[in-house]
Amino acid sequence: MSAFTLPLALAALLLATPIAAQEGPRAPVLDADFPDPFVLSTDAGLVAYATNSRKRGKLLNVQMSRSTDGRSWSAAADAMPVAPPWARPGRPDIWAPEAIRIGDRYVMYFSARHATRTRPDGLTLCVGAAVAAAPGGPFVPQAEPLTCGGPLGVIDASPFRDGEDLWLYVKSDGNCCDVPITLVAQRLSADGLSLTGAPATVPGFTNDAAWEGKVVEAPQMVVRDGVYTLFYSANDFGGRAYGTGYALCQSPVGPCQDAPQNPILSSTPGLRGLVGPGHVSVFEREGRTWIAYHGWRRPLTDGGWGQRSMYIDRLDWVDGRPTVAPAR
Template sequence: MPDPYVMAVDDTYYLYSTEDGSNRFPYATSQDLVSWEYQGSAMPKPPAWTDRNYWAPEVTETSAGYVMYYTARSREIKRPSGDGAQCVGVAVADSPEGPFVDESEEPLVCQPDLGGTIDASVVRDVDDSLWLIYKNDGNCCSIKTRFYMRQMAEDGLTFAGEEIEVEGVVNDKPWEGRVVEAPTIYHLDGTYYLFYSANDYAGVPYAVGYATSTELTGPYVDAEENPILASVPQVGPFGPGHQTLIEDPDGDLWMVYHAWERTFSEREVWIDEVVFEGGKPVVQGPDVEPQAVP
């Protein structure tokens, strides 16, 4: 299940992922973050503005219900290469199981001149305001990739502020391979940690790094030790990335991500603990050995 996103509702964890060829946004449930039961599609009905490439869903709860932000290819909006742009839509459900429904005739946000928009991630700030961070899909069309952020209305369905370009992460590091994507923001002790994936998602160099800021909207400073999660040479897993973070009932922090198995035939879901040492996050993985259950 590529591009995993995990949320907890009561005593159940929900994992949503990119389409699997049979289902739009397949999801699974678990009681312990280890044993998962596949449930099927969280969005059985396709939105009007798109009909393919359903990627990278994230879900949060607002006054509107359970709100899903997702990436899909527009029927009408074109990117510089001439084909349909990937854009971000929003869908709503009464339950985390769905069905999520997007009744809009157009996406929530799209940046066609910058290649499109993908990988939206929802952020609840310390003042309880809701924000969306996403990236332009510039790597489709030889355009620089950047992160952008915008405050949402309380229900999470519309924007309540202007778009802000996030300063500091500018895909200029060799390990990033000219692509930064999959942003995830975590706040701890007055510091915002912007985790992100970089490089070619289909290859060994794909990895996870982070940047820090004292303000949600930046500017951010790249960590010198990046990447902090990378392939295990010869053994695997390979190309770990598109991370998300989840706290267990004991307050321990876990990173859930996908990685390729040895034959590169599919991306599997992995989970490793994240600890902070001197204010720096350390991912305890990829760990191919048995480890304690969260």
């Protein structure tokens, strides 16, 4: 019997215990390169997806790892072995995948580098969709992107279910070219495979606070007790200034107001400290709220790239405000 097919009662018992209980500094639950994580809670356990990475000499388009207890995770496999036909061959740059169950199948949204569309600094990033019968894939991408937004492209697609309504958020990639950043919300069709209605720019999603630097990104909307909370990350993803905040919104399309407590997740001092925590995924499991995110396990040195590992902490709600529980 594989770990992923444990009886549901046993899986529930395992997941009822604190996922991130630990002593001393925060430690990753998946100590491998697993950037921009998204965690999907399923009947059989947890499935996490991440930006493309090369493993054992092979490029994984969409990294996927599974867990029954949130602490031990499988080695990464490729949830979308075949890249979308519209993406750049060889190096499609498939980033920040997120998945949602719609009916009896799963739909994944992701960013990828378009093969022919161009912008001032190179090829445009567009958002695509892929479908699978099971959360582990294989996800089969659609023949064309869902949207490329304006001429500069869009990234960080995030689906959101609000009652019977499905929405997709995408971030304009203006930070590529010194153009103001916007967050765009648009309704999805019932099957999640096409956009409907007019896109709406979400007021309040902008880098107007000092800690945010020049970039806000990685949106995820959560509704709890009728309150819309938009989580996001900000600043330079490659350094200690990167962190996570949230905004309270009046509806799925805003307006939104940044929380004065921001950032709620930021780097901690010391050689063993947390570096650049961000691109969060908030999920529910066994009556508790958890927050997954990446952090630099091997910080950048001498201009070289390090490793972004996945961490999971408990997310508490204090007077309606999300608070990341400290490591313990």
